[in-house]
Amino acid sequence: MSRKYPAPPAHGPRRTNSARRSPLPIVNETSAGGVIISVRDGHAYVAVIARRNRGGRLEWCLPKGHLEGTETAEQAAVREISEETGIHGHVLRHLASIDYWFSGHDRRVHKVVHHFLLEALHGTLTVENDPDHEAEMVEWVRIDRVSTRLAYPNERRIVGVARTLLEK
Template sequence: MSAVPTPPSRPVPTPPPRRLHPQPLPVVDETSAGGLVVDVVDGRAITAVIARRNRAGRLEWCLPKGHLEGDETAEEAAVREIAEETGIHGVVLRHLATIDYWFAGTDRRVHKVVHHYLLRATGGELTIENDPDQEAEDVAWVPLDEVASRLAYPNERRVVATARDVLIGRT
């Protein structure tokens, strides 16, 4: 039997030291606006909602919203974003709520503030074709008393509850 040759020994690379306190990610502030655009059909209130992919790739139903552009106000951004993402034009009736939350990406932490408004539909056709970011994959009219069960986020379900209270005169 002949001996099996052994490969020459090589030094094992040393991994870089782990930091106990890694560098914190930079913080970015973002402001968005949107909300509920409501119409009444056959005596029943309906609202337009959109479906988009979350960061994990799952399709979720949510209220239309998006970033403020230039020097526009939150109300102006809400009207524009709702029209872009749903095709429905509306006029602001009132502010409903402001949601404030944090999330982290790979290169930054984001502090997001979203202003939600109640809008009365004034025209348009339901479509996602005018969404410049092409984030919305679907759009639907949903009865206001059923929309909360479709929405993915608890904060948005609370916004819908506030809108229902406003519309029936509780607030």
């Protein structure tokens, strides 16, 4: 038994809209930063910064930034945290790496951010050393309260990992 199928529509060649934009180019970016801890009076505190998001809203987040030149993720984390918070520290361990996508007006970005746990060694909280002037404010927040301050769920989870490690 042969099936009958309807004839294809009687159209000419398919035309494309020449005004339609071609796909955006993809750019890969790598950043590093993390959770820098200072223990005072038996409580762990985390340095967090406030910066403007793409929409102009002020959001609290963990300090982080792009790798420069040939530096490693650990080196970039130490440098970025120092620049954005004024606090110099050393890496205790890797906490997590997250990746996400976002689109700008001329490109799609695949970003990977490596987060580390750092111990504060010395310094004073300040945003004055941030060469990009992205950080507008910086504060020490108790680790058991910092999740309510952070804007991004991934960063709240990373602080949770740090807190679990510190409680062991």
